[in-house]
Amino acid sequence: MPEWWTYSPEDFLMFSPRVYWRMFELGNGALWPLPLAGQVLAVAAGLACLRTGARIATAILAVLWAFVGWAFLWNRYGVVNWAMSYVAPLFALQAMLLALAAADGAAAGRPPARRMIAGAALLAVAFAYPLLAPLSGRPLASAEVFGLAPDPTAIGTLGVLVMAGAGIALWPIPVLWCLFSAATLWTLGTAQAFVPFAAAALAPAAALLWPRPPPRA
Amino acid sequence: MPITRRRLLELAPLAALAAQPKRAAAGPPSVLARVIPSSGEAIPAVGLGTWITFNVGDDPALRAECAAVMAAFFAAGGSVIDSSPMYGSSRAVVGHGLAQVKPQRLFSAEKVWTAQGAAGAAQIERSREFWGVPRFDLLQVHNLLDWKAHLPRLTAMKAAGQVRYVGITTSEGRRQAEFERVMRDERLDFVQLTYNILDREAEARLLPLAADRGIAVLVNRPFRQGALTRRLAQAPLPGWAGEIGATSWAQAILKFILSHPAVTAAIPATTRADHVRENLAAAAPPLPDRALRERMAADVRAV
Numbered sequence: 015m016p017e018w019w020t021y022s023p024e025d026f027l028m029f030s031p032r033v034y035w036r037m038f039e040l041g042n043g044a045l046w047p048l049p050l051a052g053q054v055l056a057v058a059a060g061l062a063c064l065r066t067g068a069r070i071a072t073a074i075l076a077v078l079w080a081f082v083g084w085a086f087l088w089n090r091y092g093v094v095n096w097a098m099s100y101v102a103p104l105f106a107l108q109a110m111l112l113a114l115a116a117a118d119g120a121a122a123g124r125p126p127a128r129r130m131i132a133g134a135a136l137l138a139v140a141f142a143y144p145l146l147a148p149l150s151g152r153p154l155a156s157a158e159v160f161g162l163a164p165d166p167t168a169i170g171t172l173g174v175l176v177m178a179g180a181g182i183a184l185w186p187i188p189v190l191w192c193l194f195s196a197a198t199l200w201t202l203g204t205a206q207a208f209v210p211f212a213a214a215a216l217a218p219a220a221a222l223l224w225p226r227p228p229p230r231a
Numbered sequence: 232m233p234i235t236r237r238r239l240l241e242l243a244p245l246a247a248l249a250a251q252p253k254r255a256a257a258g259p260p261s262v263l264a265r266v267i268p269s270s271g272e273a274i275p276a277v278g279l280g281t282w283i284t285f286n287v288g289d290d291p292a293l294r295a296e297c298a299a300v301m302a303a304f305f306a307a308g309g310s311v312i313d314s315s316p317m318y319g320s321s322r323a324v325v326g327h328g329l330a331q332v333k334p335q336r337l338f339s340a341e342k343v344w345t346a347q348g349a350a351g352a353a354q355i356e357r358s359r360e361f362w363g364v365p366r367f368d369l370l371q372v373h374n375l376l377d378w379k380a381h382l383p384r385l386t387a388m389k390a391a392g393q394v395r396y397v398g399i400t401t402s403e404g405r406r407q408a409e410f411e412r413v414m415r416d417e418r419l420d421f422v423q424l425t426y427n428i429l430d431r432e433a434e435a436r437l438l439p440l441a442a443d444r445g446i447a448v449l450v451n452r453p454f455r456q457g458a459l460t461r462r463l464a465q466a467p468l469p470g471w472a473g474e475i476g477a478t479s480w481a482q483a484i485l486k487f488i489l490s491h492p493a494v495t496a497a498i499p500a501t502t503r504a505d506h507v508r509e510n511l512a513a514a515a516p517p518l519p520d521r522a523l524r525e526r527m528a529a530d531v532r533a534v
Contacts, residue, residue: 028319029286030502036290093288094319 029094031202037090038147038163039156045085049144052078052161056141056170060134060177068178069119075171076112078161079105086164101194105164108187112171115184125179129224136173136217139209140166146206165195165210172217179226189214262308263514265495267396268445269420274338276489277514278311279304279507280451280500286319294327296502301328303504305336307511313423313449313498314362315342315373316354322361329363339364340421340449340498342400344373348380355388369421371398375406375413382417396420402451404432414440423449426494427459428487428531438493447495450488454499459484459531466534471526475519481506485513487527490520 042049055074062070083105092098125133143166144157160166168188175184192214199207264273279301287293301312314321322341329337341358343351355370370385372378378399385397398421401410414422414437422441426433430452441448454460463480477483481499488497499510519527 028283028317029288030283033287033290033293036293037288040290090288094286096317096319 026097027198027201031204033094034198034202035147035152035156037086037094038158039153041086041090041162042155042157042159045162049157049159049162052159053141053144056137056160056166059170059174060137060141063133063137063174063177064130068174068180069116071174071178072112072180073116075167075174076109076116078167079112079171080109082162082164082167083109086162091164101191104187104191108171108184111183111187115180125177125226126224129179129220129226130177132216132220132224133173133175133177136176136213137170138173139213140170140173143169143209146209150204150206164191168192168195169210169213172213176217176220179221185218185221189218261515262511263489263516265447265489267420267447267495269396269447274496275308275310275511275514276494276496277309277485277511278313278338278340278449278496278498279309280498281312281314281321281325282318282451282500283456284500284502285314285321285324287324288320294324297324298328298331299504300502300507301325301334302332304507304511305332305334307508309507309511310334310336311338311340311449311496311498313340313451314358316344316358317342317373322358326361326363337364338368340369340371341367342371342373343381343385344376346377348377348384351377351381351384366392367394369396369398370394371400371421371423373400375399375401375409378413382413386418396447398422398446398449400424400449400451403430407432407437411436411440414444414446419444419446421447421449421495423451423498425452426450426488426491427453427455428484428528429455429459431528434491438491442493448493450494450497453485453488453497454481456500463531463534469527469530471519471523471530474523475517476515477513479509481509482513483527484531485510486518487524489514490518490524 055078059071059074062068062074083102087098087102087105092102140160144154144159147157148154158166160170168191171188172192175188192210196207196211196214199210263276265276266273285297287297312325314325316322339362341362343355345351345354359367370388372381372385382397382399385394388394389397398419399410399413400423401407402425404425413419422437424433424437426438438448460481468477468480468483472478472483475483475486477486485497485499488494501507501510
């Protein structure tokens with residue numbers, strides 16, 4: 015890009031905050047009652063990690079990444095932001111990586127308790143994510159829901175990865191999405207930007223700080 | 232005789248006079264029109280930009296708001312609408328608005344924006360379908376992107392009657408040297424560039440060159456994407472506003488831009504019908520003279 019130093023993040027923001035938040039409102043309305051199913055799946059993914067290991071949670075996430083990439087990024091966000099036509103395939107790739115991990119299902123040693131708590135906390139954030147809408151003065155109808163909106167889906171995924179001690183290939187796309195979304199939200203002028211940014215920083219930190227035991231033979 | 236900034240500004244009242252007889256032809260009497268040098272056609276001196284404001288996707292409520300802005304724009308005597316493939320869904324939203332409003336008078340200004348020169352023709356055709364127009368009035372190479380491939384195509388399209396005018400665009404002073412070179416070396420009907428009461432770099436070279444070469448000038452970012460009017464919102468309007476018939480900062484800023492005789496039209500973007508009417512009302516005499524322009528700029532810098 016020529017004279018790249020003359021560009022600021024604002025130069026890349028091609029839609030208004032109002033258009034951004036109304037995407038979620040229109041999406042929730044069009045897909046109702048799937049937003050409720052998303053909330054149920056967030057709980058299910060957490061319980062699966064705690065009780066039966068990560069295979070079921072990883073399989074759920076594989077479906078959700080494919081769905082969010084197609085239904086939200088490609089069909090809705092991509093209409094107002096042409097950059098999403100490059101990002102949506104990465105969501106499809108993440109879905110495939112998660113599916114492969116679920117199919118492989120290598121039993122891992124149970125991570126340390128602190129790491130389980132950190133992962134559960136991230137999943138809880140993803141579950142509570144719809145509350146950010148009313149807390150920010152937006153209608154609940156425009157809430158971002160796990161399994162339908164990319165931010166809570168990526169944050170919940172990081173929670174599962176922390177709890178499940180999953181392989182390194184599953185990490186880059188959710189972390190990069192959270193950083194990208196934090197930059198977008200920051201440019202839109204909302205403090206909500208700190209939530210995906212904190213998730214992108216804390217989840218890898220928790221995984222590095224409290225490594226899982228080696229796989230059982 | 233080389234055209235200096237001083238000389239241009241001395242010519243300003245003459246330019247305004249020259250535009251007078253065309254006013255009735257280009258819109259209601261209240262809208263000042265400016266002449267496209269390469270053809271003599273007059274267009275209203277305030278148009279409508281679509282960056283961000285018209286990128287509302289498939290949202291039916293926001294599309295209806297955009298159509299209402301367009302209806303107010305045409306009713307107030309506007310005709311120039313500017314968009315680009317870079318602006319997300321803006322082209323489709325403009326097309327939706329045109330289908331709703333069915334304006335009698337439209338000056339369609341679109342751009343070609345792709346790094347693959349060979350993809351330009353298909354992109355232009357896609358844009359035309361989005362707008363729902365038989366042909367564009369103006370096609371410009373957006374930000375000079377692959378202009379060496381696109382400009383010959385646009386020139387050939389003009390020769391074939393598939394577009395009426397061709398040009399190039401830049402914003403915020405990017406690629407100025409190359410922009411100037413293309414203005415000197417190529418036959419252009421239009422350029423689009425950033426010019427406002429704080430960003431006046433174009434006065435030094437590009438605006439005099441446009442006047443010298445007979446190139447019409449569309450001015451983008453007149454309000455610095457709204458940042459300028461937001462910054463000025465709390466400041467009282469100085470006494471000189473009355474001298475130029477401006478009732479708001481937005482009108483004062485637009486009148487400052489239009490008082491440069493090399494400027495053909497400013498293309499502010501807005502989501503509000505009342506603002507579009509206010510913007511068009513600024514396209515009317517009196518415009519500030521040279522001394523008042525400097526006072527205005529000093530006052531705005533001081534806020």
